[in-house]
Amino acid sequence: MTEQDPSHYAARFAANYDDWFPSYVTDSTVERLALLAKVAGGGPVLELGSGTGRVALPLAARGLEVHGVEAASEMTDRLRAKPGGRDIPITVGDFSRVPVDGAFALVYVVNGTFFELDSQHDQAQCFAHTADHLLPGGLFVLDAHVPEALVAPDAAVATLPIRGGGVTVRLRRVDRAAQRYTSHYLIFDGGGIHHVPVSFRYASAGELDLMAAMAGLRLRERFGGWAGEKYTAASTYHVSVYERP
Known part of the structure; x- marks a missing residue:
């Protein structure tokens, strides 16, 4: 995500x-x-939007050399407080620019975080800078909603359990003209009701493939999920793997 201001949800609610x-x-x-x-x-890997370490730490525990980029220093503080968190190098900055040194076998961004980049320009820039930091044969991996699934009637409202009791109600509003959606999270946690809006700029698989091609990357494979499911016409989600030739 781009440079954080103190009002951004990742800075305000890192502890929660x-x-x-x-x-x-x-x-x-x-x-x-x-x-x-x-x-x-098997070379070093880089997570864009490393957050509190929910992926970086398990990967490091498998013996991989993991680095991260995160815009909110408050999120990195949470990562540092976890076992093994101080062993992962984190660069605080805008991940659309991939502000790190060195080259990586794998760069990845998960949980739809790529789409918190505000514009097509920022997203294309992320592809370009990522390509510059990939070793030959290196991979760039991201996950995404299929846009048609975002506007399905049953996608508008969801109820999500939260740790320690309580519940989160997510209301999703899609602006098709702007190619954006906002997830409004209403969180009931015993300490009151909290409203956390998170905005995304979505893109189709074809648009992502074009950004990749402009950056000199090619689609290696596309899955229907992280378990390696086949990507089909019925898929609502995908994991796309791009390769630097």
Whole structure:
């Protein structure tokens, strides 16, 4: 995400993030990323939007050299407080610019975080800078909603349990003309009601492929989920793997 201001949800609610926002990252996610890192040569890996370390830490525990970029220093403070968190190098900055040194076998961004980049320009810039930091044969991996699924009637409202009791109600509003959606999280946690809006600029698989091609990357494979499901006409979600030739 781009440079943080103090009002951004990641800065304001870092202490509550792991409890309030259930992760869509599972053991399958970590296993898939570890496998892809091995396919790409087993070199260092970089997470864009490393947050509180929900993916970086399990990957590091598997023996991978993991680095991160995170715009909110408050999120990195939470990562540092976890076992192993001080061993992961984190650069605080705008991940659309990939402000790190060195080259990586794998760069990844998960949980739809790529789409918190505000514009097509920022997203294309992220592809370009990522390509510059990939080793030959290196991979760039991201996950995304299929846009048509975002506007389905049953996608507008969801109820999500939160750690320690309580519940989160997510209301999703889609602006098709602007190619954007906002998830409004209403969090009931025993300490009151909290409203956390998070805005995204979505893109189709075809648009992502074009950004990749402009950056000199090519689509290696596309899954229907982190467990390696086949991507089909019925898929509502995808994991796309781009390769630097």
